[in-house]
Amino acid sequence: MFKKVLKFGGTSVGTIERIQHVAKIIKNEQSSGNKVIVVVSAMAGKTNELIDLSNKISSEFNKRELDVLLSSGEQVTCALLSGALIDLKIKAKSWLNWQIPILTNGDHANARIVNMNVEKINKYLEDKGVAIIPGFQGISKNGDVTTIGRGGSDATAVAVAKIFNADTCEIYTDVDGVFSTDPNKIPVAKKIDKISYDEMLELSSLGAKVMQPSAVQTAMMYDIPLEVRSTFTERKGTKIFSQENIDYTKSVTGVAYSKDDAKITIIGVQDRPGIAANIFEPLSKAQINVDMVIQNISSDQKTTDITFTVKRDDVFKTKEILRKNNKIKYNEIIHNDKVAKVSIVGAGMVSTPGVTYRMFRALSDENINILAISTSEIKLSVIINENNILKAIKKLHTIFDLD
Amino acid sequence: MFKKVLKFGGTSVGTIERIQHVAKIIKNEQSSGNKVIVVVSAMAGKTNELIDLSNKISSEFNKRELDVLLSSGEQVTCALLSGALIDLKIKAKSWLNWQIPILTNGDHANARIVNMNVEKINKYLEDKGVAIIPGFQGISKNGDVTTIGRGGSDATAVAVAKIFNADTCEIYTDVDGVFSTDPNKIPVAKKIDKISYDEMLELSSLGAKVMQPSAVQTAMMYDIPLEVRSTFTERKGTKIFSQENIDYTKSVTGVAYSKDDAKITIIGVQDRPGIAANIFEPLSKAQINVDMVIQNISSDQKTTDITFTVKRDDVFKTKEILRKNNKIKYNEIIHNDKVAKVSIVGAGMVSTPGVTYRMFRALSDENINILAISTSEIKLSVIINENNILKAIKKLHTIFDLD
Numbered sequence: 001m002f003k004k005v006l007k008f009g010g011t012s013v014g015t016i017e018r019i020q021h022v023a024k025i026i027k028n029e030q031s032s033g034n035k036v037i038v039v040v041s042a043m044a045g046k047t048n049e050l051i052d053l054s055n056k057i058s059s060e061f062n063k064r065e066l067d068v069l070l071s072s073g074e075q076v077t078c079a080l081l082s083g084a085l086i087d088l089k090i091k092a093k094s095w096l097n098w099q100i101p102i103l104t105n106g107d108h109a110n111a112r113i114v115n116m117n118v119e120k121i122n123k124y125l126e127d128k129g130v131a132i133i134p135g136f137q138g139i140s141k142n143g144d145v146t147t148i149g150r151g152g153s154d155a156t157a158v159a160v161a162k163i164f165n166a167d168t169c170e171i172y173t174d175v176d177g178v179f180s181t182d183p184n185k186i187p188v189a190k191k192i193d194k195i196s197y198d199e200m201l202e203l204s205s206l207g208a209k210v211m212q213p214s215a216v217q218t219a220m221m222y223d224i225p226l227e228v229r230s231t232f233t234e235r236k237g238t239k240i241f242s243q244e245n246i247d248y249t250k251s252v253t254g255v256a257y258s259k260d261d262a263k264i265t266i267i268g269v270q271d272r273p274g275i276a277a278n279i280f281e282p283l284s285k286a287q288i289n290v291d292m293v294i295q296n297i298s299s300d301q302k303t304t305d306i307t308f309t310v311k312r313d314d315v316f317k318t319k320e321i322l323r324k325n326n327k328i329k330y331n332e333i334i335h336n337d338k339v340a341k342v343s344i345v346g347a348g349m350v351s352t353p354g355v356t357y358r359m360f361r362a363l364s365d366e367n368i369n370i371l372a373i374s375t376s377e378i379k380l381s382v383i384i385n386e387n388n389i390l391k392a393i394k395k396l397h398t399i400f401d402l403d
Numbered sequence: 404m405f406k407k408v409l410k411f412g413g414t415s416v417g418t419i420e421r422i423q424h425v426a427k428i429i430k431n432e433q434s435s436g437n438k439v440i441v442v443v444s445a446m447a448g449k450t451n452e453l454i455d456l457s458n459k460i461s462s463e464f465n466k467r468e469l470d471v472l473l474s475s476g477e478q479v480t481c482a483l484l485s486g487a488l489i490d491l492k493i494k495a496k497s498w499l500n501w502q503i504p505i506l507t508n509g510d511h512a513n514a515r516i517v518n519m520n521v522e523k524i525n526k527y528l529e530d531k532g533v534a535i536i537p538g539f540q541g542i543s544k545n546g547d548v549t550t551i552g553r554g555g556s557d558a559t560a561v562a563v564a565k566i567f568n569a570d571t572c573e574i575y576t577d578v579d580g581v582f583s584t585d586p587n588k589i590p591v592a593k594k595i596d597k598i599s600y601d602e603m604l605e606l607s608s609l610g611a612k613v614m615q616p617s618a619v620q621t622a623m624m625y626d627i628p629l630e631v632r633s634t635f636t637e638r639k640g641t642k643i644f645s646q647e648n649i650d651y652t653k654s655v656t657g658v659a660y661s662k663d664d665a666k667i668t669i670i671g672v673q674d675r676p677g678i679a680a681n682i683f684e685p686l687s688k689a690q691i692n693v694d695m696v697i698q699n700i701s702s703d704q705k706t707t708d709i710t711f712t713v714k715r716d717d718v719f720k721t722k723e724i725l726r727k728n729n730k731i732k733y734n735e736i737i738h739n740d741k742v743a744k745v746s747i748v749g750a751g752m753v754s755t756p757g758v759t760y761r762m763f764r765a766l767s768d769e770n771i772n773i774l775a776i777s778t779s780e781i782k783l784s785v786i787i788n789e790n791n792i793l794k795a796i797k798k799l800h801t802i803f804d805l806d
Contacts, residue, residue, distance in 0.1 A: 016459040053483060056419040058490040065489065068497050069482035072475040079472035080456060086468065087461040094471050098501045099546055143502060 002167040003125070004029060007039040007135065007157035011174040012231035013077050014044035022231060023084035025172070026130060030090060035125040037164060039135045039157040040081055042073025063108035067137070067147045071097065074134030074153070082132045092130040095121060097145065102138035102156070104146045111146035113138055113159040122164070133160060154215035162222045169224055171211055172231040177238030178203060178210050180402040181255040181393050188403040192253060193236070196243040199253050200226075202345040202379045216240070243347050251352035252400035255393050256343045260312045261291070263339045263371060263383055266322065268331030271304040278327040279306065286321055288314045292341070292374040292381060303331075307372050309383060312337050339371060340389040343381040344396055350377050362399045366391050405570040406528070407432060410442040410538065410560035414577040415634035416480050417447035425634060426487035428575070429533055433493060438528040440567060442538045442560040443484055445476025466511035470540070470550045474500065477537030477556070485535045495533040498524060500548065505541035505559070507549045514549035516541055516562040525567070536563060557618035565625045572627055574614055575634040580641030581606060581613050583805040584658040584796055591806040595656060596639070599646040602656050603629075605748040605782045619643065646750050654755035655803035658796050659746045663715045664694070666742045666774060666786055669725065671734030674707040681730040682709065689724055691717045695744070695777040695784060706734075710775055712786060715740050742774060743792040746784040747799055753780050765802045769794050 006026065013019050030036050050069050054061040078094035085092035100121065104111035121131045135153025140146045148155055154171060161169035175183075176191050178200060183189040195203075197220035201213055210228050219226050220242070229237025269275060276295070283290055293308045310318050315337050322333055349355045359380055363370060368391065372383040384392055397403055409429060416422050433439050453472050457464040481497035488495035503524065507514035524534045538556025543549045551558055557574060564572035578586075579594050581603060586592040598606075600623035604616055613631050622629050623645070632640025672678060679698070686693055696711040713721050718740050725736055752758045762783055766773060771794065775786040787795055800806055 016456060020460065050479070053419060053479075054486060057423065057483060057487045060490075061486045062489040065482040065486040065497060068499065069479060069486070072478045072482075075475045075478070076453070076456075076472060079468040079475075080460060083457060083464045083468040083472070084460045086465040087463075094468060096471065096501075096548070098499075145499070 001033045001035065003035040003037075003164065005037050005039060005157050005161040005164070005166045005169040006172060007153060007170065008041065008081075008172045008231060009153065009174070010041040010044035010046070012172050013040055013081065016080070018231070019077070019080050020084050022172070023081060023088055023090070025231065026081075026085060026092075027088050027090050030128075030130055036130045037121065037125070037160055037166065038081065038130060038132045039153055039160055040074055040077040040132065041135050041153040042070075043077055046073040046076070064144055067108050067145045070147055071134065071137040071145050074136055078132045078134050085130055085132075090130055091128055092132060093124065094132045094134075097134060097137045097139050098143075100133065102133075104138035104140055104148065106146070108144070109147055109149065111138060111140065111148050113148065113156065116160070116163045118164055151212035151215075154212040155218065158215045158218045158222075158224060158226075161224045162218065166224070168227060169219065170227045170229060170237075172229060173210060174231065175210060175228075176230045176233060176235050177228050178240075178254070180253065181397050182257070185390060186255075186393055186397055188397065190402055191235075192238050194239050194241070195253055196347045197240060198243060198378050199345050199347050200240045202343065202376075203254050203256050210238075250346065250401060251348040251355050252344045252346040252396075252402065253348070254345050255396045255400070255402065256345055257389055257393055258341045259386065259389070261309050261339050261341050261383065261386075262312045262315045262335055262337035263307060263309050264315065264318060264322075264333065264335045265305055265307045266328075266330045266333050267305050268303045269306055270329045271302060275328065276306070278325070279322070280308075282321050282325055283310075283318060286317065288318055288321070292372060292383065294372050294374060309339070309341065309372070336371070338386050339383050340386040341381050341383055342389060342392045342396065343379050344400060345379050346400075347378050349380065356380060358399060359396065362395050363392060366395050368392055404436045404438065406438040406440075406567065408440050408442060408560050408564040408567070408569045408572040409575060410556060410573065411444065411484075411575045411634060412556065412577070413444040413447040413449070415575050416443055416484065419483070421634070422480070422483050423487050425575070426484060426491055426493070428634070429484075429488060429495075430491050430493050433531075433533055439533045440524065440528070440563055440569065441484065441533060441535045442556055442563055443477055443480040443535060444538050444556040445473075446480055449476040449479070467547055470511045470548045473550055474537065474540040474548050477539055481535045481537050488533055488535075493533055494531055495535060496527065497535045497537075500537060500540045500542050501546075503536065505536075507541035507543055507551065509549070511547070512550055512552065514541060514543065514551050516551060516559065519563070519566050521567055554615035554618075557615040558621065561618045561621045561625075561627060561629075564627045565621065569627070572622065572629050573640075574629060574631045576613060576631060577634065578613060578631075579633045579636060579638050580631050581643075581657070583656065584800055585660070588793060589796055589800055591800065593805060594638075595641050597642050597644070598656060599750045600643060601646060601781050602748050602750050603643045605746065605779075606657050606659050613641075653749065653804060654751040654758050655747045655749040655799075655805065656751075657748050658799045658803070658805065659748055660792055660796055661694075661744045662789065662792070664712050664742050664744050664786070664789075665715045665718045665738055665740035666710060666712050667718065667721060667725075667736065667738045668708055668710040669731075669733045669736050670708050671706045672709055673732045674705060678731065679709070681728070682725070683711075685724050685728055686713075686721060689720065691721055691724070695775060695786065697775050697777060712742070712744065712775070739774070741789050742786050743789040744784050744786055745792060745795045745799065746782050747803060748782050749803075750781050752783065759783060761802060762799065765798050766795060769798050771795055 082094040135156040226240040538559040629643040
């Protein structure tokens with residue numbers, strides 16, 4: 001007998017028929033003798049609908065009340081799914097944020113789950129009940145409703161798995177699992193059976209948005225085995241666990257990409273200690289998310305060129321902030337907002353010589369110019385012109401044996 | 404300075420524009436120096452929408468989960484209205500059922516409010532905050548969400564007024580107040596400025612459904628002054644308070660009616676003690692609402708005829724139950740399902756001789772046959788053929804000086 005956390009995302013519970021289908025999946029798990037805790041999202045579209053209502057009142061709608069408003073979405077799913085299970089003669093019950101309670105720290109719309117009371121629900125599981133819990137929310141020390149950010153139901157699921165000491169946490173979604181690259185673009189993309197937390201993190205933050213990155217991070221920290229699988233097929237999903245349990249026959253696990261990037265280069269920056277901090281601190285304060293940063297050794301030992309990437313929408317704002325920044329001296333700022341990032345990800349890369357070289361050679365064979373390079377232990381990213389992106393993904397997918 | 408409870412029904416908060424309009428009404432009350440507690444319903448249509456979702460899962464959807472589901476509707480209104488007030492620079496806060504808490508007794512979907520914690524909200528009112536409370540719901544001793552029946556937001560408002568010792572309870576709705584009869588049918592119908600609880604009860608249970616009867620009853624029991632008024636006009640509404648404070652210059656306050664009635668007569672029932680109980684107990688157990696009951700003295704001292712009215716939809720079921728009832732003996736059961744009830748209501752009736760006679764004469768002048776009669780201290784109801792209903796209402800409205 002396992003204790004399982006099953007999480008169902010918005011599309012999985014998007015209609016009554018789907019909720020009834022999800023109830024059957026849960027019934028199967030419970031009938032197999034597992035103890036089941038279910039975490040649900042709001043029905044697809046519901047959260048946006050509620051946000052639209054609040055925006056009609058004010059674009060700066062009070063954050064405390066926004067949390068009260070949005071948390072109602074998961075409450076509705078909890079009640080409907082519990083009712084659907086009871087209709088299938090399964091003992092089930094919704095447990096709202098305050099009934100458990102799910103305790104959080106931090107600001108409205110951006111809280112973190114710090115604890116939950118396990119006693120009552122554990123007793124309920126012992127009595128063969130299925131507990132249905134709303135994702136994305138909790139209550140603060142002061143007794144206010146708090147939410148934990150978009151996609152927060154994944155974080156709830158992982159927190160529940162950790163706090164209830166579950167054997168596994170299964171993320172049911174609308175795709176079959178994590179793929180070696182985007183299956184909508186590259187038909188030969190393959191579902192990955194097993195992947196490490198680190199690789200999953202690199203893939204998810206790079207555009208394969210199957211799971212919320214911070215939830216994966218928490219799972220990694222507490223070594224909670226995850227599985228991402230489809231609500232709509234019987235196929236096995238992707239298992240995600242710690243690196244040491246994975247046998248790396250392949251050096252590269254997947255090819256990720258992100259669009260809508262822009263590259264900004266500051267030419268001729270005075271090269272002295274603290275200059276990078278002086279550049280990036282004001283950007284961070286302005287909520288501009290800087291992705292890759294590349295700095296070359298300066299040829300004249302006095303000035304250097306710093307290149308970094310931001311989202312395309314932020315280019316204008318970024319350049320404004322740089323221009324107004326009187327702590328830095330430079331010759332010129334240039335930008336290219338028609339670029340994209342392609343990355344190969346694999347925990348086996350570090351122990352496989354030549355991966356870097358093979359990637360560069362492959363791109364060169366396709367006449368794709370590399371505009372910037374950035375590497376980590378398990379990832380190698382390049383910036384290229386955006387019209388080359390599909391060609392690059394295809395080529396890399398093939399040469400690293402992912403087809 | 405007054406402590407006021409303001410209650411806004413579903414149509415009053417049916418759109419974002421209306422919620423913003425309601426926020427302005429509240430702002431005015433608060434700026435005048437009043438302490439304001441607001442009770443809100445779900446946005447118009449919302450509760451039915453949620454019920455439809457549950458019905459798609461099961462016509463016998465679990466009652467505990469239905470309460471969790473439905474209670475989300477008022478939660479949404481609370482958050483939106485609080486946000487709208489804050490946007491107008493008014494200090495405001497939603498207080499959910501468990502945050503207050505609102506304690507209830509009784510079954511799911513049919514609970515009663517027994518208490519609320521007043522301390523925190525009273526302090527908040529002292530600090531010039533407006534408290535927004537969801538109508539229609541509470542939590543049980545076991546910590547489950549409970550609802551108190553359709554139209555229950557009125558009951559919440561009156562309970563809040565009582566428990567918080569408010570000076571007045573204002574029911575904002577989509578009509579200008581209580582009318583002498585249905586203004587949609589009889590254009591000369593007049594808004595009543597003042598009415599007693601008893602009269603209001605007779606009028607509301609007879610079809611002038613401006614306020615939920617049990618809420619009026621509670622207000623009467625605790626002598627809480629009510630006012631029913633429109634959200635959409637500046638006009639004064641109808642004040643409802645105890646009889647002794649009303650100066651009765653008119654014997655009749657209003658003319659009420661109900662349609663969709665049916666009359667059933669059991670002819671030749673054995674007339675012995677307990678027979679009425681034997682007839683009506685099984686009907687009550689089957690949830691059939693029996694309205695008027697008329698029993699004449701029997702001519703032969705052995706048998707009698709019993710006539711009563713039920714809703715038209717219940718005729719078949721009622722006759723089935725009577726036929727299967729082996730505790731009663733009778734000759735025949737007849738029914739007429741094309742009848743309606745017209746009533747004159749007025750706390751001054753009892754002290755005004757001739758009201759009864761004038762009603763019967765007026766109907767006779769219009770050639771309207773009276774099929775049954777029932778009277779109480781402040782009401783006189785007759786059953787007539789339904790095609791005479793409009794003629795009857797008009798005539799009675801005129802002869803009792805209500806035009």
